[in-house]
Amino acid sequence: MAQGAISKRSVDALEATGKTHYLWDNNPIGFGVRVTPAGVKSYIFQFRMGGRGSPVRREIIGRTEKIAPDKARSRAHELAHMARTGTDPIEKKKADRRAYVETKLTATELAFDAYCQRYLDERVKPEGLASYGNIEMVVRLHAIPILKATPLPDIAKKDVVAVLDRIPASSFALKRSVFAILSRMMNWAVGRGDIVTNPMAGMARPPAATSRDRVLDDAELAIIWKATGKLRHPLRAFYRVLMLTGQRREEVAGMNWAxxxxxxxxxxxxxxxTKNGVAHIVPLAPAVLNELDLLSLVLQERHQVSEPNQVHWPKLGPVMSFHGDVSLSCFSQAKKFLDVEVEVERDLTGGPPIQKWRVHDLRRTMATGFQRLGVRFEVTEAALNHVGGSKSGVAGIYQRYDWRDEKRAAFEKWALHILALI
Structure with a gap:
């Protein structure tokens, strides 16, 4: 076993002998150079953990052509110190490698922006949860811009608070929606073992908005209806179907030809x-069919379908779509377009200013209009797909009548009422 001071000259002088041999230095003891039968030279450190009776262990420091002797010696001293203080250099290297791999996986697979898409793909979409588009929009517009690629395990309450604080104080419903979506996603991550605890545990849910009672009068309905006629499709059809059917915004926006x-x-x-998870049948008044016919003709013209003047509804795909591939989701921008046209129409008619209103007010307005038209309360609830009142409790369990004919009559009455206002 050769011994001597390890230097560049002594290392360069080592030659292959057809078998493995070593040059050992004693500064520190265990520092050496190994030469393989093929002539490959590597700095090594040899040590024992636990005294003379313990097995000999060797840690490779690196190839001699890549590391200078002084740097290799310095590393050997570090390894010797670890061994003397009870830390196995080889096991520490393995642990460091595992930690590195786990950190790298956390930074990629558990990055918040990537995890949001994983949650949508693996939880929301396969289980057919309602409002996929709304959930995707909420995390994309309100959560990802703040949390970005922060690893899920590093997200704390203050980070979620930062997301909520960026939402205007007046947007009660949006704050509650963001809170609920993030909390469900974090609970899903806990259930999968991706994080230990939900960082939102113990956080108070944002307060609900005060109940609204805004109902549009007939003059306002007439102005809004005329204003929608100036919007391009699918926005025209979107708002008119909302007005004529009273269904929820996301339900109409996500309408599929199928x-x-x-x-x-x-x-x-x-x-x-549906919001309540109950299937719903909506009879379509002729006015609704007319709007959908016009929309389908626009789509045929855009895609240069033969026989452009004949109505052919597609068999599937989003109805309220600019290009036929993605459902409408730009609700705020669409409402701004409509508000501009409403103001123009109001100026033309010379009427008083229209007070601030929301899309959901159209649903409340239809329900109120049904009552004015003499529609039974049970039919109104059925038309809105409400589970409550006459459909709750024992009655909800045993009453399976769907009021289809009565709903059709009510929707047709309402459509005729709106058209008569024009």
């Missing part, structure tokens, strides 16, 4: 697309 039955004038909303 849900529509034109011969029977029906819109069949599957349970996974």
């Amino acid at each position: 849900e529509l039955d034109r011969p029977n004038a029906l819109w069949v909303l599957p349970a996974h697309r």
Whole structure:
């Protein structure tokens, strides 16, 4: 076993002998150079953990052509100190490697922006949860810009608070929606073992908005209806279907051609697309069919379909879509477009200013209008797909009548009422 001071000259002088041999230095003891039968030279450190009776262990420091002797010696001293203080250099190297890999995985797979998409793909979409588009929009517009690629395990309460604080104080519903979506996603991550605890545990849910009672009068309805006629499709159809059917914004925006039955004038909303998880049948008044016919003709013209003057509803795909591939989701921008046209129309009619209103007010306005038109309360609830009142409790369990004919009559009355205002 050769011994001697390890230097560049002594290392360069080592030659292959056809078998493995070593040059050992004693500064520190265990520092050496190994030469393989092929002539490959590497700095090594040899040590024992636990005294003379313990097995000999060797840690490779690196190839001699890549590390200078002084740096290799310095590293050997570090390893010798670790061994003397009870830390196994080899096991520490393995632990450091595991920690590095875990950190790298955390930074990629558990990065918040990437994890949001994973949650949508693996939890929301496969289980057919309602409002996929709304959930995607909420995290994209309000959570990801703040949390970005922060690893999920590093997210704390203060980070979630930062997301909520960026939302205007007046947007009660949006704050509650963001809070609920993030909390559900964090609970899902806990259930999968991706994080230990939900960082939102113990956080108070944002307060609900005060109940609204805004109902549009007939003059306002007339102005809004005329204003929608100046919007391009699908915005025109979107707002007019909202006005004529009183269904929820996300339900109309997510309408699919596969849900529509034109011969029977029906819109069949599957349970996974409704807010309450109850399937819903919406009879379509002729005015609604007319709006959807016009929209389908626009789509045919855009895609240069033959026989452009004949109505052919697609068999599937989003109805309220600019390009036929993605459902409408730009609700705020669309409302701004409509508000501009409403103000122009109001100026033309010379009427008083229209007070601030929301899309959901159209739903409340239709319900109120039904009562004015003499529609039974049970039919109004059925038309709105409410589970409450006459459909709650024991009655809700045993009363399975769907009021389809009565709903059709009510929707047609309402459509005629709106058209009569024009």
